[in-house]
Amino acid sequence: MSQKKINIVxxxxxxxxxxxxxxxxxxxxxxxxxWALNFPKSLNISFKVYITAAIKWLIDxxxxxxxxxxxxxxxxxxxxxxxxxxxxxLVAKGFYEGxxxxxxxxxxxxxxxxxxxxxxxVAIKLKDASLAILxxxxxxxxxxxxxxxxxxxxxxxxFIAVPFGVVLGLIxxxxxxxxxxxxKVINPILNLMQTMPVFAYLVPILVLxxxxxxxxxxxxxxxxxxxxxxxTYLGLKGINPSTIEAGKMCGCNNQQLLWNVEIPSALGSIKxxxxxxxxxxxxxxxxxxxxGAGGLGYDVLTSLRKLDIGGGVEAGLAIVILAIxxxxxxxxxxxxxxxxxxxxxxxxxxxxxxxxxxxxILSTYVFGIFVDFLKVYPDSFxxxxxxxxxxxxxxxxxxxxxxLEIFKFYILKYFMxxxxxxxxxxxxxxxxxxxxxxxxxxxxxKLAILNLVLLSFIxxxxxxxxxxxxxxLCGASxxxxxxxxxxxxxxxxxxxxxxxxxxxxxxxxxxxxxxVYLIPVVMLFRVGDFTAMLAVIxxxxxxxxxxxxxxIRNVKPEIIDAGIANGCNQRQLxxxxxxxxxxxxxxxxxxxxxxxxxxxxxxxxxxxxxxxxQEVYIALTKADIGRGLVAGLCVAFIAIISDNMIKSASKxxxxxYGFA
Amino acid sequence: MIKKLLSTLIVLFFLxxxxxxxxVESQDPIKLTLHDWTGQLxxxxxxxxxxxxxxxxxxxxxxxxxxxxxxxxxxxxxVAMEMWETTGxxxxxxxxxxxxxxxxxxTGMDAIEEWWYPSYMKEQCPGLPNWExxxxxxxxxxxxxxxxxxxxxxxxxxxxxxxxxxxxxxGLDWEVVHAxxxxxxxxxxxxxxxxKAPIMLWIYAPHxxxxxxxxxxxxxxxxxxxxxxDPSWGINPNAAYDCGxxxxxxxxxxxxxxxxxxxxxxxxxxxxxxxxxxxGQMVAAVDLDGNSVxxxxxxxxxxxxxxxxxxxx
Numbered sequence: 001m002s003q004k005k006i007n008i009v010x011x012x013x014x015x016x017x018x019x020x021x022x023x024x025x026x027x028x029x030x031x032x033x034x035w036a037l038n039f040p041k042s043l044n045i046s047f048k049v050y051i052t053a054a055i056k057w058l059i060d061x062x063x064x065x066x067x068x069x070x071x072x073x074x075x076x077x078x079x080x081x082x083x084x085x086x087x088x089x090l091v092a093k094g095f096y097e098g099x100x101x102x103x104x105x106x107x108x109x110x111x112x113x114x115x116x117x118x119x120x121x122v123a124i125k126l127k128d129a130s131l132a133i134l135x136x137x138x139x140x141x142x143x144x145x146x147x148x149x150x151x152x153x154x155x156x157x158x159f160i161a162v163p164f165g166v167v168l169g170l171i172x173x174x175x176x177x178x179x180x181x182x183x184k185v186i187n188p189i190l191n192l193m194q195t196m197p198v199f200a201y202l203v204p205i206l207v208l209x210x211x212x213x214x215x216x217x218x219x220x221x222x223x224x225x226x227x228x229x230x231x232t233y234l235g236l237k238g239i240n241p242s243t244i245e246a247g248k249m250c251g252c253n254n255q256q257l258l259w260n261v262e263i264p265s266a267l268g269s270i271k272x273x274x275x276x277x278x279x280x281x282x283x284x285x286x287x288x289x290x291x292g293a294g295g296l297g298y299d300v301l302t303s304l305r306k307l308d309i310g311g312g313v314e315a316g317l318a319i320v321i322l323a324i325x326x327x328x329x330x331x332x333x334x335x336x337x338x339x340x341x342x343x344x345x346x347x348x349x350x351x352x353x354x355x356x357x358x359x360x361i362l363s364t365y366v367f368g369i370f371v372d373f374l375k376v377y378p379d380s381f382x383x384x385x386x387x388x389x390x391x392x393x394x395x396x397x398x399x400x401x402x403x404l405e406i407f408k409f410y411i412l413k414y415f416m417x418x419x420x421x422x423x424x425x426x427x428x429x430x431x432x433x434x435x436x437x438x439x440x441x442x443x444x445x446k447l448a449i450l451n452l453v454l455l456s457f458i459x460x461x462x463x464x465x466x467x468x469x470x471x472x473l474c475g476a477s478x479x480x481x482x483x484x485x486x487x488x489x490x491x492x493x494x495x496x497x498x499x500x501x502x503x504x505x506x507x508x509x510x511x512x513x514x515x516v517y518l519i520p521v522v523m524l525f526r527v528g529d530f531t532a533m534l535a536v537i538x539x540x541x542x543x544x545x546x547x548x549x550x551x552i553r554n555v556k557p558e559i560i561d562a563g564i565a566n567g568c569n570q571r572q573l574x575x576x577x578x579x580x581x582x583x584x585x586x587x588x589x590x591x592x593x594x595x596x597x598x599x600x601x602x603x604x605x606x607x608x609x610x611x612x613x614q615e616v617y618i619a620l621t622k623a624d625i626g627r628g629l630v631a632g633l634c635v636a637f638i639a640i641i642s643d644n645m646i647k648s649a650s651k652x653x654x655x656x657y658g659f660a
Numbered sequence: 661m662i663k664k665l666l667s668t669l670i671v672l673f674f675l676x677x678x679x680x681x682x683x684v685e686s687q688d689p690i691k692l693t694l695h696d697w698t699g700q701l702x703x704x705x706x707x708x709x710x711x712x713x714x715x716x717x718x719x720x721x722x723x724x725x726x727x728x729x730x731x732x733x734x735x736x737x738x739v740a741m742e743m744w745e746t747t748g749x750x751x752x753x754x755x756x757x758x759x760x761x762x763x764x765x766x767t768g769m770d771a772i773e774e775w776w777y778p779s780y781m782k783e784q785c786p787g788l789p790n791w792e793x794x795x796x797x798x799x800x801x802x803x804x805x806x807x808x809x810x811x812x813x814x815x816x817x818x819x820x821x822x823x824x825x826x827x828x829x830x831g832l833d834w835e836v837v838h839a840x841x842x843x844x845x846x847x848x849x850x851x852x853x854x855x856k857a858p859i860m861l862w863i864y865a866p867h868x869x870x871x872x873x874x875x876x877x878x879x880x881x882x883x884x885x886x887x888x889x890d891p892s893w894g895i896n897p898n899a900a901y902d903c904g905x906x907x908x909x910x911x912x913x914x915x916x917x918x919x920x921x922x923x924x925x926x927x928x929x930x931x932x933x934x935x936x937x938x939x940g941q942m943v944a945a946v947d948l949d950g951n952s953v954x955x956x957x958x959x960x961x962x963x964x965x966x967x968x969x970x971x972x973x
Binding site: 306607622 | 696
């Protein structure tokens with residue numbers, strides 16, 4: 001069939017779906033056909049019961065002979081706990097002799113002045129004075145706004161989670177590169193790790209690894225690991241074969257080839273992976289604090305429970321600041337070349353920065369004994385903008401609530417509710433058929449069978465309706481996120497100043513914990529689907545903007561020159577050259593938007609939505625391991641299906657425009 | 661004779677000496693869990709201070725309200741000071757039967773959970789707090805999405821509460837909307853209170869909201885066990901749940917390890933009692949007046965010396 005015919009078939013099928021959805025409730029809602037709308041309960045297979053039983057068995061009875069499974073997991077948490085405790089004591093808590101309330105302080109933590117100095121020096125070493133100034137003022141902000149102690153606790157957990165994530169990521173990445181079989185096993189697991197809502201595996205982790213910060217660290221590592229593996233694998237795969245040949249010709253054995261040729265060649269990708277690990281670890285700060293990580297995440301949560309919006313905003317901004325500083329630092333580290341000239345310098349000249357920092361740490365220690373200010377930033381010098389935020393929200397609330405209410409009403413009535421009724425009225429057998437067909441179109445039998453199996457899992461577990469509400473909520477949010485994000489992205493792609501502004505906005509949106517804006521949004525729009533949609537849009541807007549910018553800016557200049565030579569005006573250049581060529585990239589951006597929207601779902605359950613996210617959340621609050629994992633898997637499966645479809649579509653487009 | 665006296669002295673000396681170095685059973689830290697609401701922080705800090713006075717080593721650990729049961733079961737955590745009858749019953753029932761987690765009795769506080777409205781709504785609906793007035797003023801409590809029905813903001817679905825069933829059984833022209841968390845619940849209250857707008861929602865006590873905002877609980881027919889189990893009971897002969905929500909104690913729970921390893925501490929936890937009013941005042945002192953939890957707890961310790969000393973006898 002030609003492309004045109006296929007398009008006609010799909011448009012036809014879409015119209016049929018709309019018609020079916022419109023009339024299904026009239027035709028099917030009777031004793032004979034209602035099974036097609038609601039999968040019969042009697043046919044449900046409850047995987048959750050088996051999963052719960054399996055985990056119980058793992059904890060209580062599984063054994064390797066000499067030691068039990070439980071001993072193994074406890075040993076792992078012990079290994080992670082040791083370095084964590086050292087760093088935590090060093091930067092935040094101080095070293096103590098003894099346990100609990102009887103502990104005696106033997107060495108206080110590094111002074112705040114020394115840490116500011118240390119980070120600023122690192123910034124100078126990594127890049128230049130401008131990064132150093134940014135770092136300096138960021139850390140001073142933490143002190144002045146009274147966030148120091150919590151920030152250091154958060155920083156300590158990042159300093160542990162990131163190395164573990166990086167090393168494990170490298171190991172898995174190299175293994176998948178060396179052995180195609182290992183890749184086939186690891187890749188699907190990674191996809192699950194990336195798309196499964198974190199809440200779904202929190203309880204099992206707590207049970208297996210014990211209570212406290214270590215479990216939070218493990219959850220963070222699981223969440224942040226996949227991109228590291230992916231980038232390592234892709235980096236190694238992408239090495240020019242002739243480079244490897246050259247290494248072999250020089251007589252490298254396998255070990256030497258890996259460490260001296262392949263890894264250095266893939267270093268760019270690997271460093272990018274490290275950067276991703278850092279950013280994702282910061283995304284986990286709030287959730288980790290729910291299971292005992294403490295720090296800034298905990299401050300955000302407790303402030304918001306007291307409706308102290310200002311306190312939440314300040315702690316949230318502290319997270320953004322830390323994330324941005326570490327992100328910039330890791331970026332500079334990526335771009336950094338080794339300076340071989342330095343080797344000829346004198347010892348002191350080479351280690352000047354190190355010496356300065358050491359002197360700073362030691363002197364603040366010594367003088368800190370006499371002067372408290374050097375040791376701990378005094379409480380009386382802290383500022384707070386709390387009152388400002390409170391008043392701002394109150395002002396909007398009192399003066400503009402009615403206008404906002406009307407706006408919300410129209411969006412709900414003419415946009416959200418029609419989409420909702422469209423999705424929840426599609427009979428499941430029809431939806432199953434359509435998705436299998438789509439799978440066949442994009443990936444033949446492989447994708448068709450995958451779609452069929454994954455979707456059947458959702459249906460058999462009795463989560464059909466909640467899955468459709470999930471798709472509706474995500475779909476509506478993604479549509480609006482694209483309507484807002486893609487034009488902004490085009491603007492940023494064409495205009496340099498807009499590019500800079502948009503970049504800092506997207507950075508903030510991605511690292512600001514959603515809790516911070518969830519509560520003010522509830523105050524202005526009440527609980528419900530609309531509030532949830534706003535939160536999802538805010539969170540998932542960033543990739544829509546970023547990828548569009550990237551796509552537009554990366555159009556080859558010679559193609560644009562060719563367009564100009566052919567007499568295109570600016571409008572024609574954009575519509576006929578830039579946009580079509582950026583389309584595959586924009587599609588990938590939409591794909592990322594969908595992924596982020598899905599990962600945000602569990603959070604929206606906190607404002608009263610009724611979908612899979614809520615199912616995960618209920619399971620979490622009831623500590624029901626099986627229920628949480630099944631619902632989490634369903635979310636992951638929806639993500640995997642849409643990911644496959646969109647990536648294939650993007651690939652087809654690339655072939656069409658001659659990129660591949 | 662002298663020898664005997666000497667040996668008695670030595671034994672006596674050792675008795676006294678050993679008593680003084682280990683007045684308590686073990687110096688390992690007893691781990692108490694902290695959650696994320698102020699009342700619980702206060703109860704836990706009071707308990708920790710009292711145990712410290714008795715010579716125990718204590719450690720406070722951040723943990724999730726329900727997820728902590730996994731830790732109590734394995735003995736990673738030892739004491740959870742607030743487990744509400746109204747929200748924690750399922751977890752208590754699930755984890756206590758095998759004896760690894762034990763219910764150490766009531767904290768002396770009673771949980772109240774019910775429909776609540778701010779006082780300014782009484783002008784528009786003078787029949788309140790009697791529940792029979794609810795239908796007459798449903799319209800006053802309605803919003804664009806629910807009109808002409810009243811809008812009642814219920815707790816997160818995980819709290820249970822049977823509000824949907826209650827509305828059905830009592831024939832109320834109201835729609836139940838569920839908040840996802842209590843933060844969302846109180847955000848809506850704060851927002852409505854600022855605008856003096858209508859709101860009817862699920863409030864629980866002890867909590868700071870009833871002290872910060874002026875208002876009342878709705879009077880439903882009083883809860884009995886039959887009302888929830890037996891449809892024929894109550895106003896509607898064909899439906900259960902035609903009454904208010906149950907009120908019940910706030911329990912303390914502990915790991916079985918507590919009693920085994922620190923029996924004295926177990927007794928102190930068991931003896932801990934405090935009243936709703938005391939707690940309400942302390943919560944307000946922290947959340948509304950901006951005092952620190954530590955300061956409020958220290959004040960309480962000073963004012964109630966004889967009480968807590970009797971717990972650790």
